[in-house]
Amino acid sequence: MPSPQVITIDGPAASGKSSIARLVAARLGGIYVNTGNMYRAMTWAVLEKGADPADADAVRASAAEVVLESPVYEGRTQVCVNGQLLGDAELNSDPVNRAVSLVARVPEVRRRLVAEQRALAALGLLVMEGRDIGSVVFPESPAKFYIDASEEVRAARRRAQGHQDQVAERDRLDSTRTTSPLVIPDGAMVIDNSHLTLDQAVQAVLDKLPA
Numbered sequence: 235m236p237s238p239q240v241i242t243i244d245g246p247a248a249s250g251k252s253s254i255a256r257l258v259a260a261r262l263g264g265i266y267v268n269t270g271n272m273y274r275a276m277t278w279a280v281l282e283k284g285a286d287p288a289d290a291d292a293v294r295a296s297a298a299e300v301v302l303e304s305p306v307y308e309g310r311t312q313v314c315v316n317g318q319l320l321g322d323a324e325l326n327s328d329p330v331n332r333a334v335s336l337v338a339r340v341p342e343v344r345r346r347l348v349a350e351q352r353a354l355a356a357l358g359l360l361v362m363e364g365r366d367i368g369s370v371v372f373p374e375s376p377a378k379f380y381i382d383a384s385e386e387v388r389a390a391r392r393r394a395q396g397h398q399d400q401v402a403e404r405d406r407l408d409s410t411r412t413t414s415p416l417v418i419p420d421g422a423m424v425i426d427n428s429h430l431t432l433d434q435a436v437q438a439v440l441d442k443l444p445a
C-alpha cells in the first residue's frame with residue numbers, strides 16, 4: 235500500500251483530536267490542518283457582516299463574499315479572512331462557538347471549504363482533522379482515524395480550556411445535519427481517547443499507520 239498523503243482524523247468536539255493531529259504531524263514532518271478553524275473563520279466573517287447564522291440564505295449570501303486563505307506557518311495552516319489573520323480570540327469566541335454548527339450545515343459553505351481542503355494536498359503530507367475528512371474530503375485515504383471520548387470527558391476538556399461551550403448541542407447539530415454529518419468513516423480506525431494520555435493517543439495513531 236502506498237504511504238498515505240493525507241492522514242484523516244475525525245471525531246466529536248473536544249475528543250482530543252486537535253492535539254493528537256498536531257503532534258502526529260510534527261512527528262511525521264507533515265502539515266497540520268485544523269478544518270474546524272476554517273468553519274470557525276467563516277462563522278466569524280458571517281457574524282461580522284451581521285448575518286443571522288440560523289438563516290441559511292443570509293449565511294450563503296454573506297459567505298459568498300468572504301475571501302478565505304490558508305497560509306502555512308510553523309507546520310500548520312492558519313486562517314486568513316479578507317486579508318486578516320484570525321487567532322484564538324476570534325476563532326474560539328463565545329459567539330462563534332454558538333453559531334459555528336449552524337454555519338457549517340449550509341451546503342454551499344461546505345462545498346467551498348471542502349474544495350479548499352482538497353487543494354491543500356498539493357502541499358505534501360497532511361494531517362487533517364475535522365468531522366468529514368475521512369468520509370467526504372479524502373475518503374480514499376488509507377489512513378483514517380476516528381477519535382472518540384465520553385461526553386463527560388469532552389465537556390470537562392472544554393471547561394479546562396476556558397470555554398463555555400455546549401459540546402453536546404454542537405455534537406447533536408453536527409451529527410444530524412443533512413450534508414456530511416459527523417460519522418465514523420468507512421474503514422476508519424477508532425480510538426477511544428477517554429482515558430489515554432496525549433502521548434498514548436499519538437502513539438496509538440502512529441502504530442496503526444499503514445507502512
Ligand code: DC
Binds near residue numbers: 269271338
Ligand atoms: O473542530 P471544532 O470543534 O473546532 O469545529 C467547529 C465546528 O465546525 C464543529 O462544531 C462542526 C464544524 N466542522 C465541520 O462541520 N466539519 C469539519 N470538517 C470541521 C468542523
